[in-house]
Amino acid sequence: MCLAVPGRVLDIGEKDGTRMATVDFGGVVKEVCLEYLPDLRVGEYAIVHVGFALQRLDEESAKQTLELFAQLGMLQEEFGDPWERAAAEAGTGDWPFADDIAQQPHTGDAVQEAQQQ
Amino acid sequence: MKYIEEFQDPELARRLLDDIHATVTRPWALMEVCGGQTHTIIRHGIDQLLPEQVELIHGPGCPVCVTPLEVIDKALEIASRPEVIFCSFGDMLRVPGTGRDLFQVRSEGGDVRVVYSPLDALRIAQQNPAREVVFFGIGFETTAPPNAMTVHQAKKLGIPNFSLLVSHVRVPPAIEAIMTSPSCRVQAFLAAGHVCSVMGMGEYPELAARHRVPIVVTGFEPLDILEGVRRAVRQLERGEYTVDNAYARAVRPEGNPAALAMLEDVFEVTDRAWRGIGVIPASGWRLSARYRDYDAEHRFSVTDIATQEPAECRSGEVLQGLIKPHECEAFGTTCTPRNPLGATMVSSEGACAAYYLYRRLDLAPARTAPLEASPVV
Numbered sequence: 001m002c003l004a005v006p007g008r009v010l011d012i013g014e015k016d017g018t019r020m021a022t023v024d025f026g027g028v029v030k031e032v033c034l035e036y037l038p039d040l041r042v043g044e045y046a047i048v049h050v051g052f053a054l055q056r057l058d059e060e061s062a063k064q065t066l067e068l069f070a071q072l073g074m075l076q077e078e079f080g081d082p083w084e085r086a087a088a089e090a091g092t093g094d095w096p097f098a099d100d101i102a103q104q105p106h107t108g109d110a111v112q113e114a115q116q117q
Numbered sequence: 118m119k120y121i122e123e124f125q126d127p128e129l130a131r132r133l134l135d136d137i138h139a140t141v142t143r144p145w146a147l148m149e150v151c152g153g154q155t156h157t158i159i160r161h162g163i164d165q166l167l168p169e170q171v172e173l174i175h176g177p178g179c180p181v182c183v184t185p186l187e188v189i190d191k192a193l194e195i196a197s198r199p200e201v202i203f204c205s206f207g208d209m210l211r212v213p214g215t216g217r218d219l220f221q222v223r224s225e226g227g228d229v230r231v232v233y234s235p236l237d238a239l240r241i242a243q244q245n246p247a248r249e250v251v252f253f254g255i256g257f258e259t260t261a262p263p264n265a266m267t268v269h270q271a272k273k274l275g276i277p278n279f280s281l282l283v284s285h286v287r288v289p290p291a292i293e294a295i296m297t298s299p300s301c302r303v304q305a306f307l308a309a310g311h312v313c314s315v316m317g318m319g320e321y322p323e324l325a326a327r328h329r330v331p332i333v334v335t336g337f338e339p340l341d342i343l344e345g346v347r348r349a350v351r352q353l354e355r356g357e358y359t360v361d362n363a364y365a366r367a368v369r370p371e372g373n374p375a376a377l378a379m380l381e382d383v384f385e386v387t388d389r390a391w392r393g394i395g396v397i398p399a400s401g402w403r404l405s406a407r408y409r410d411y412d413a414e415h416r417f418s419v420t421d422i423a424t425q426e427p428a429e430c431r432s433g434e435v436l437q438g439l440i441k442p443h444e445c446e447a448f449g450t451t452c453t454p455r456n457p458l459g460a461t462m463v464s465s466e467g468a469c470a471a472y473y474l475y476r477r478l479d480l481a482p483a484r485t486a487p488l489e490a491s492p493v494v
């Protein structure tokens with residue numbers, strides 16, 4: 001929830017007297033409130049948090065961040081089905097992180113690998 | 118992502134690490150405030166790539182983690198009422214209250230709905246005039262402005278069946294509380310970038326000067342963290358204690374003036390309890406008198422609910438940087454993401470969850486073998 005995701009403004013309109021936009025987050029399109037960045041234009045990028053554009057971002061930074069978030073599965077976390085996720089965590093679905101410690105990868109390898117370089 | 122080659126720009130990562138290794142002459146303890154930063158650090162093994170002398174301490178910057186148990190219990194109480202549609206962000210569903218969570222309330226028949234934005238909750242209120250719609254308003258300075266705007270809209274549009282259960286917290290008083298704690302080891306802060314996108318940096322220079330602590334505004338991508346560490350270590354080595362912005366692409370010194378004005382209108386500063394830490398003076402917001410009618414605590418008379426946290430959960434010490442998650446006896450045994458004792462194990466931004474997901478086999482030493490002075494060719 002704390003995650004703020006960069007998105008690109010597709011179009012701008014008004015709803016209930018409030019400036020709103022549709023914004024593309026690497027393929028996921030959401031409705032976003034522009035009241036805090038009223039001069040944002042179509043085609044520009046902004047950091048969006050819980051449906052509100054909070055700060056402008058340049059295109060290159062935005063694209064890099066979006067690519068990274070997609071790689072890390074963070075877009076899925078932000079826009080995926082929260083009930084599915086909660087069910088998985090509660091053990092009534094497929095919680096991806098098995099309780100068996102032996103099945104987990106060992107991140108200590110990172111240090112050894114870095115030392116070898 | 119376990120190897121430096123997997124950084125977005127490995128060459129830049131090497132150069133930053135090189136510079137940090139070349140700069141450090143003695144031990145320093147840095148606290149990253151934001152839970153998103155903690156996850157980046159653990160996931161990418163950044164703490165293990167840094168020189169032995171640079172220790173990263175995880176701070177209290179996960180909004181889900183610091184929401185007090187009594188607020189969770191109030192949410193559960195309100196969400197259980199038949200007339201209520203309770204709306205929340207998805208990451209609150211599994212945060213344990215006393216004995217249950219929102220996920221269970223829903224399975225018992227409560228009308229709990231997950232929304233992407235607080236404005237979605239307001240829309241649900243418009244569509245269901247015969248029901249009471251309550252939105253769970255938690256979070257730091259990034260989440261407070263959207264919630265403030267939503268309450269403002271409810272009042273402007275005359276939507277009477279909407280209210281907010283408020284538990285907003287502010288970062289600068291938490292930094293103050295950490296620095297004045299007798300057991301404080303923190304010598305520099307990596308400040309939370311998106312909080313500063315909204316609030317600007319105005320509150321930090323006085324804190325930095327008074328506590329003689331560098332504060333570097335930092336993003337949460339791997340290279341952002343390395344750059345934040347680099348700038349903090351440079352200041353420490355030089356004996357400087359200023360505010361530095363290492364996240365200029367998203368943070369303007371003045372923040373977001375429109376958001377600040379709305380916060381000023383809708384909220385007022387109040388003392389707030391932080392889960393596992395206790396009450397920190399002036400560390401939160403509540404609805405100002407003009408918007409008191411939209412306060413769910415008063416509308417549903419749950420102001421007197423008080424609860425106690427499980428004694429074996431040491432998340433408060435984790436949140437203050439006093440222990441690492443694996444130093445808690447319950448970590449990975451009686452406390453797992455499936456059966457969490459505290460919110461730090463539930464939230465995707467919680468330090469305990471980060472260690473559980475990425476560092477489960479390193480339960481004993483926080484750091485494995487030290488690196489040579491420079492890991493870079």
